[in-house]
Amino acid sequence: MRRRLSPEARKLEIVEAAERLLQAKGAGVRVEDVVREAGVAKGTFFLYFPTWDDLLVTLRDRLVAEFDAAYPLPTEVDGPVDWPAVVAWQARAFLDFAAARQGIGQALFHSDFAEHRPLADNGAARIAAVIRAGQEAEAFGPVDPEPTARLLFAAIDDAARALAAGAERAATMAALDELLRRALAPAA
Structure with a gap:
């Protein structure tokens, strides 16, 4: 019963x-x-x-909220923030989060559903916010935050897929760290 x-x-x-x-x-x-x-x-x-898609939207929103709660962005309220370290930390957090949720992540973010019901913010907005904050703190160079964030998120997402396919973690992380560092380096 x-x-x-x-x-x-x-x-x-x-x-x-x-x-x-x-x-x-x-x-x-x-x-x-x-x-x-x-x-x-x-x-x-x-x-x-x-519809089935309505359930998937609910699940996707739940997963995004879970990530946001688990990995909140720092603020300068409690003191200076090491913005380059924040970008690297967020990238690692995303990779670990994605690795722990491969099955559901594939269904929600890399399927036909994701193509016809795209996520308004695929994570790039979070990176753009970090870039803007890092620029205000003079930790990053003069890049356009939104397109740079989209490109960086694409690299982070591809790194997650590579790790899921068996790529060597240390080498993948080292390459990703170097890409992030170079993309956001202050002007010389």
Whole structure:
């Protein structure tokens, strides 16, 4: 017999079931798999998520919020910030976060869903904010923050894919660190 749950708790059950399955199996998961895992009827799924993509948007927003909470950006309130170190730390954090969530990451960020429902901020806005703060502190050179951030995020994302495919971590990290350092170096 199913236990009675509040609508929020039932929705969370569905979200968590989908998250577990996508992490384990990647983009091949379907509604039928999620409702079986969550122990709910298909109609219950569609009560909370009118389409499969609506569930994926919820999961993607949840993952982004989890990253933001786990790796908050520093501020100069508590003292000077080493902005080049922040960029390197954020890159490593992203790589570690992506490595721990390969299945779900593939489904949410590198699938047909990601192509037709792109994320407004794929992480580049966070990097652009760090670049602007680093420029204000005179730690970075005079680059245009938004396009530079998009290019750097593309490099970080590609490094994550390379690591997932078996690239050697130390060499990949050294190359990424050097790229970040050179791209943002203060003008000589």
